[in-house]
Amino acid sequence: MHSGRAVARVRAAAVGIAAALAVLGVAELVAVLVAPGSSPLFGVGALAIDLAPSWVKDAMIALFGTADKIALFVILGVVVLGLAVLAGIAEVVRRFAGMAVLAAVALVALVAILTRTEATPLWALPTIAGTLAGLWVLGVGRRRALAWSAAEGSGAEGAGGAGAVGAAGVARRSFLVFVGSTSAAAILVGVGARVKNAGSAAYTAVRAAIRLPQPAKAAAPVPVGAQLDVPGISPLITPNADFYRIDIALQVPRIDPSTWTLEITGLVDRPLTLTYEELLALPLEEHITTIACVSNTVGGDLIGNATWLGYPVRELLAKAGVARGADMVLSSGPDGFTAGTPLDALTDPRRNALLAVGMNGEPLPEQHGFPARLIVPGLYGYVSATKWVTRLEVTRFADAEGYWTPRGWSARGPNKTASRIDTPRSGAEVAGSTIAIAGVAWAQHTGVAGVEVQVDDGEWQQATLAPAISDDTWVQWSLEWAATPGPHTARVRATDASGYTQTPDEAPPAPDGATGWHTVEFTA
Incomplete structure (x- = not known):
């Protein structure tokens, strides 16, 4: 009995997942005609970003860096999967219960989309169309799941002999074909529409055809020696x-x-x-x-x-x-x-x-x-x-x-003086009697006056600064360190043109920028 209930729940969950895929697939297809930003998945994601507390956003960036949006979509995918399973099971247990779950989710999506600054009333169409498709899949899937369960029950009771077994097979095939074909079609349509929404050859061609004018005032020339010849250091100009x-x-x-x-x-x-x-x-x-x-x-x-x-x-x-x-x-x-x-x-x-x-x-x-x-x-x-x-x-x-x-962030946001060790990386094993400890330092619109490096608990040593392009750019630095075998810890601090030297006190980015000395551990 318990096994039968578990199997029934799996079928119901499959119905819910198929319905969710239908919602997303049809919505993405209609969004191609309306606007890429009218996609309910992106609308809900944007609302989640707006409503998330600062500490959640900080944690996402700290954990995933520039992959934070991918991580958000993974989280949204897990939430959608959970709601889809809930809707499927609820609908099979009690008619219209799962539809109510789907309708509630759709209402949230509509609010998320229509409150975007650039939204128009037409932006509601993808969510509405997708929801109608999902409700249809949920209803048909429910009937076929129940038919399969009923046919199996008749066969188990011996009520119809071979005929009942045959009916169960027909009901099973009907359910699997419906759920499988619906899910596959929704995925194909949704992925194709998402690709279309995410980019267009015409748009790319427009940007590629632009020819920027020559500047009336060219950038200051990069000084000779501004790019240090140190393997592993960040390039002076970031590609x-x-x-x-x-x-x-x-x-x-x-x-x-x-x-x-x-x-x-x-x-x-x-x-x-x-x-x-x-x-x-x-x-x-x-x-x-x-x-x-x-x-x-x-x-x-x-x-x-x-x-x-x-x-x-x-x-x-x-x-x-x-x-x-x-x-x-x-x-x-x-x-x-x-x-x-x-x-x-x-x-x-x-x-x-x-x-x-x-x-x-x-x-x-x-x-x-x-x-x-x-x-x-x-x-x-x-x-x-x-x-x-x-x-x-x-x-x-x-x-x-x-x-x-x-x-929770400060209103004015001036940059803080900072420095970073690019090489050696933390955890690296480096060879040689002399090792280059090198990286970049910045004090935008103030300028870097000096960089010091400390290895283990030794004296602070003055690093060599490359010529700066301007006070508005970072500057490369390097220290040739006479290596001794074994594990070591290196830390760096910068002093800017105003005389301020980085504090060793560690503080997180919020509310106005991180502080502390960058430290790496390596083995010589």
């Missing part, structure tokens, strides 16, 4: 493919540059709207700038250095005419993210804050903000580096706040 990506967008916004505009509104005398064509026609400037994520842990890799092409934000704000009393610019894009940037950081002529269109000699990669983003030296990205930016609202810190501020 686009290796540049870190941290944002709240589960799906990269795909913005047609021919329809993109930037609005400058708020406390301004002359509100402006700028098209992509008009932006490219301006005298663009090129600057090499290091940017970092506030979630970067001590020794972490959520930092990169690139050559950016764009137009000075201060010039755009001057065209708009900033009103007296404003002290913040709230930037936003289609992913729902906002950043509150101190106005003085954007208007300071000594700070090369850009509305950037290019990265390392090509149009911005899609995942890094195409067609335009903000780059502001000296500030963590959460208050400055808005990607896919479409709006700059001049306002006050007293009247508005960026996405992360109400979630």
Whole structure:
């Protein structure tokens, strides 16, 4: 009896899973016609990001780094699987109970989707269509599961002999064919639609066809010797493919540059709207700038250095005419993210804050903000580096706040002086009588004055600094250490141009950036 109940539950769970696959498959298919962002899976994922406490987000980034979105989808997949099993079992046990579960989940998805800043009423269609498909699968699957159980029961009681056994076989095949074919079709349709939603050859071709203008002001030349010849050290200029990506967008916004505009509104005398064509026609400037994520842990890799092409934000704000009393610019894009940037950081002529269109000699990669983003030296990205930016609202810190501020992060986010050991890696075994301990240090918009290395509990030794490109970029450093055999611990600290030396006190990234000395253990 217990075995029979267990088998019945497995069948019911299979019905629920088939229904869930139908929901997702049909929803993704309809989203192709409506908008990629109207997918219920992405809508719920975005809502989960918005509602998650800061400590959960910090833990996800600490555990998974730039794979945090993949981890989120895995978690969502597990939740969907659990709800699907629950709905299937509930529906078979009591009619309409599983449908009620499915309807409740669909309602949550609708709320998640329709509350997105860029959503329209049409964005409800994928969820509605998917839910109707799921309800149909749930109902038909329930009937076939019950028919199979009933046929087996008749055969077990000997009521129909060979005929009952034959009926059980027919019911079994009917159930398996329905659940199997429905699930397979939903997966094929869903995956195909997801691929279509995630990218299009036409969109890729548009970006590839863009030819960025030559800068009216070229980047400062990289000094001779700025790139040290030390195996394992980070490259001075981070390749686009290796540049870190941290944002709240589960799906990269795909913005047609021919329809993109930037609005400058708020406390301004002359509100402006700028098209992509008009932006490219301006005298663009090129600057090499290091940017970092506030979630970067001590020794972490959520930092990169690139050559950016764009137009000075201060010039755009001057065209708009900033009103007296404003002290913040709230930037936003289609992913729902906002950043509150101190106005003085954007208007300071000594700070090369850009509305950037290019990265390392090509149009911005899609995942890094195409067609335009903000780059502001000296500030963590959460208050400055808005990607896919479409709006700059001049306002006050007293009247508005960026996405992360109400979630426990500080409002202004200046970069902290930091350093990292790239080589040797922790746990490495290195050979040689002399070992190069090397890495990078940064104090964006302040400049690095010196780097010191301590091996074991010895004296701090002054490392050799490579020439810096500018105060807005990281700098490479190296120390030739006379090795002794055995295990060793190395730590590093930097001193910036203001005289500040990194504190040994360890602090997590929240609320305004991690502190501490990066330490590695290796064996010589």
